Amino acid sequence: MARPRSILxxxxxxxxxxxxxxxxxxxxxxxxxxxxxxxxxGVVASASYEARTYGVRSAMPCAQAYRxxxxxxxxxxxxxxxxxxxxxxxxxxxTFTPLAQMxxxxxxYLDMTGTERLWGNPEExxxxxxxxxxxxxxxxxxxxASTSRTVSKxxxxxxxPDGLLWVRPGQEAEFxxxxxxxxxxxxxxxxxxxxxxxxxxxxxDLQRLGCDECHRLLGExxxxxxxxxxxxxxxxxxxxxxxxxxxxxxxxxxxxxxxxEVLNRHIAALSDHVASRLRAQDLTAFTIGIKFRYADFETxxxxxxxxxxxxxxxxxxxxxxxxxxxxxxxxxxxxxxxVSTSNFVAGGEGQMDLLTAGTSERRTRLWxxxxxxxxxxxxxxxxxxxx
Numbered sequence: 001m002a003r004p005r006s007i008l009x010x011x012x013x014x015x016x017x018x019x020x021x022x023x024x025x026x027x028x029x030x031x032x033x034x035x036x037x038x039x040x041x042g043v044v045a046s047a048s049y050e051a052r053t054y055g056v057r058s059a060m061p062c063a064q065a066y067r068x069x070x071x072x073x074x075x076x077x078x079x080x081x082x083x084x085x086x087x088x089x090x091x092x093x094x095t096f097t098p099l100a101q102m103x104x105x106x107x108x109y110l111d112m113t114g115t116e117r118l119w120g121n122p123e124e125x126x127x128x129x130x131x132x133x134x135x136x137x138x139x140x141x142x143x144x145a146s147t148s149r150t151v152s153k154x155x156x157x158x159x160x161p162d163g164l165l166w167v168r169p170g171q172e173a174e175f176x177x178x179x180x181x182x183x184x185x186x187x188x189x190x191x192x193x194x195x196x197x198x199x200x201x202x203x204x205d206l207q208r209l210g211c212d213e214c215h216r217l218l219g220e221x222x223x224x225x226x227x228x229x230x231x232x233x234x235x236x237x238x239x240x241x242x243x244x245x246x247x248x249x250x251x252x253x254x255x256x257x258x259x260x261e262v263l264n265r266h267i268a269a270l271s272d273h274v275a276s277r278l279r280a281q282d283l284t285a286f287t288i289g290i291k292f293r294y295a296d297f298e299t300x301x302x303x304x305x306x307x308x309x310x311x312x313x314x315x316x317x318x319x320x321x322x323x324x325x326x327x328x329x330x331x332x333x334x335x336x337x338x339v340s341t342s343n344f345v346a347g348g349e350g351q352m353d354l355l356t357a358g359t360s361e362r363r364t365r366l367w368x369x370x371x372x373x374x375x376x377x378x379x380x381x382x383x384x385x386x387x
Contacts, residue, residue, distance in 0.1 A: 003113065003114070004113075004147045004169035005111070005113045005147045005148065006111070006112040006113045006114075006115070006116075006122050006125075006145065006147070007109060007110070007111055007112070007113075007145070007146060007147060007148055007149055007151075007152045007237060008109070008110040008112055008122060008125065008126060008129070008143055008144070008145045008152060009107065009108075009109055009143070009144040009145075009149065009152035009153045009155070009156045010089075010093060010107065010108045010109075010110065010129060010133075010141055010142075010143050010156070011106065011107045011141060011142050011143075011144075011153075011156045011157070011160070012089065012106040012107065012133075012139055012140070012141045013139075013140045013141055013142055013160060013161040013162055014046050014047065014048055014049065014161070015046060015082070015085075015105065015106030015139070016034035016045050016046035016076075016082055016106075017032060017033070017034055017046045017047065017048045018139050018140060019077070019081060019082055019085050019139070020032070020034060020075045020076075020077060022138045022139070023077055023081075024075070027048075027073060027075065029050065030048070030050060030071075030073055031048060031050040031051040031053075031054060031056070031069050031071055031072050031073065032047075032048050032050070032051060032072065032073035032074070032075060033045075033046065033047045033048065033051050033056060033062075033065060033072060033073070033074060033075075034046045034074075034075060034076050035062050035065070035074060035076065036062045036074030036075075036076065037062065037074050038062050038063055038065070038066035038072070038074055039063065040062055040063075042061075042062050043058075043059050043060060043061055043062060043251060043252070043253075044056060044057065044058050044059065044060045044061075044062060044065050045058065045076075046058055047060075047065070049161060051065070051069060051072060054068045054069035054072075055068050055069075056068055056069055056072065059251070059252045061253075061255075062074065080276070080280055082105060083105070083277060083280050085137060085139065086102070086105040086106065088136065088137045089102075089106075089108070089133065089137060089139070090102055090108070092129075092132050092133050092136050092137065093108055093110060093129070095132070096110060096112070096115075096119065096125070096128075096129060097110050097111060097112055097115060098239050099111035099237045099238075099239055100237070100239075101237045101238050101239070109149055109152070109237045110129075110237065111236070111237035112125055121166075122145035122146075122166045123145065123164065123166040125145070126143035126145050126164045126166065127164060129141075129143060130143060130162075130164065140161065140162045141162070142156045142159050142160045142161060142162060142163045142164070143156060143159070143163075143164045143165075144156030144157070144158070144159060144165050144166075144167075145164075145165070145166040145167065146166070146167040146168075146169075146172060146175075146231070147167075147169050147172065147231070148172070148231060148232070148233035148234075148235070149233055149235050149237070150184070150185065150228045150231070150233040150235075151167050151172050151175065151176065151231050151233065152167075153185060154176065154179070154183055154184070154185075155167050155175070157183070158179075167231075172230070172231025172232075173207055173230045173231050175231070176203040176204070176207075176229060176230070176231055177202065177203055177204030177207060178202060178203075178204060179202060179203050180201065180202055180203075181195050181200055181201060181202060181203060181205070181206060181229075183203065184203060184206075184225065184228060184229055185228075186224075186225065186228070187225065188297055189297065190296070190297050191218075191221075191225075194218070198217060203229040206225060206226060206229040207226070207229055207230050209226065210226070211223055211226045211227070214226040244281070244344070245342060246340055246341065246342045247274055247277050247278055247281070247283070247285070247340070247341050247342075247344075248274060248289075248291075248338055248339065248340035248341070249270045249273040249274050249277070249338065249339060249340075250270065250291060250336060250337065250338025250339070251266060251269075251270065251336065251337065251338070252335060252336045253266075253334070253335055253336065256295040256333035256334060256335050257333055257334055257335075258330065258331075258332070258333040258334070260325070260330065263324065263334065263337065264321055266337055267290075267317055267320050267321050267324060267337065267339060268313075268317050270320070270337065270338065270339040271313045271314075271316040271317035271320055271339050272313045272317075273339075274313075274316060274339050274340070274341055275311050275312060275313035275316055276313075278311035278341060278344075279311050282346060283311065283344045283345065283346060284309035284310055284311045284344065284345045285309055285310060285311065285316075285341035285342060285343060285344050285345075286305050286306060286308075286309045286342075286343040286344075286345070287303050287304070287305045287306075287341065287342045287343040288303065288304055288306065288315075288316055288319040288320060288323070288339070288340070288341055289301060289302065289303035289304075289320075289323070289339070289340040289341070289342065290302055290303075290320050290323045290324050290327070290337065290338065290339055290340070291336070291337065291338035291339075291340065292324060292327070292328055292334050292336065292337045292338070293334060293335050293336035293337075294329075294332045294333070294334060294335065295332065295333050295334070295335050297335075299336075300327060300328070302323045302326070302327045303323070303340070303342075304319055304322075304323060305343065306319065309343075309344070309345045316339065316341065320339045324337065
């Protein structure tokens with residue numbers, strides 16, 4: 001009989017805020033957010049638990065967060081700082097297993113199957129990971145453990161902050177049953193509305209419908225929802241050897257946007273974030289992509305492969321804008337946009353046209369200088385103009 005899988009989900013608690021508090025302990029205990037300033041069009045990247053008591057949440061416009069809590073402290077030490085701590089987290093997790101996959105800067109999945117003699121059961125492993133991360137990075141985290149990615153992710157959300165929850169093999173469906181249907185990743189507002197029409201309010205209600213009935217009522221998506229709501233998820237954890245497959249950044253608007261000029265400004269800011277991450281990892285990209293979501297949650301994407309790889313934000317920005325303008329219906333407002341890069345070349349500068357080599361070198365030096373300033377003084381120290 002095959003042994004049950006052991007999948008851990010490690011989620012850093014208020015990651016950006018926790019990093020800021022490491023750098024400035026005076027922030028501890030205060031309602032603070034990473035984002036801003038409050039008079040900007042930016043959104044909250046991370047909110048402290050003190051700020052959350054006022055209703056402040058991630059992805060909320062900074063101006064709205066300030067209205068909810070005028071005592072709010074806005075901070076940002078720069079993307080380079082957060083990337084460095086994310087690398088430290090990854091390095092710690094990879095000491096436990098080579099099957100450690102970063103899902104974002106502040107969360108990861110680990111496949112610990114077969115490591116019990118080395119690290120103990122999943123609960124003991126989770127304690128070791130939490131302790132190692134606290135000692136080696138100074139940051140708190142929450143760990144969920146189970147036989148699948150889905151259940152472990154829900155378990156970590158259930159145990160926050162700074163908690164640990166192990167859902168033992170065979171108890172997955174029982175653990176999930178009382179939770180609201182919206183707790184399952186992949187169930188958005190549109191699906192929740194349809195489930196309410198079917199009198200499905202909890203994951204237990206979804207389980208009781210049965211796989212065949214879910215498929216009949218909701219199609220293939222319904223079958224997948226039933227399986228995951230029952231704790232059945234065969235998705236694997238992939239090793240992260242070599243460069244990443246994609247570097248991307250996206251934003252969800254506080255209010256839906258249809259103004260092309262405003263969207264272009266957001267594309268510029270997103271491209272800047274992506275380019276900064278590429279330069280931090282010494283990568284250039286051949287493929288540039290966009291993602292956009294309409295107000296009704298209909299989501300689209302597109303990509304284009306350029307002749308020479310780049311990590312220049314102006315190049316990424318121009319291609320992303322062109323793709324968005326070509327693919328979106330300008331009559332329909334957007335609630336989310338994202339910029340992505342893929343198809344990487346290691347070594348930073350990639351290929352260069354001899355006729356433009358001098359210009360490219362000067363731009364490379366320029367962006368390295370910009371990165372240095374932002375790393376020292378924060379992301380908002382240098383911002384794009386309106387172009």
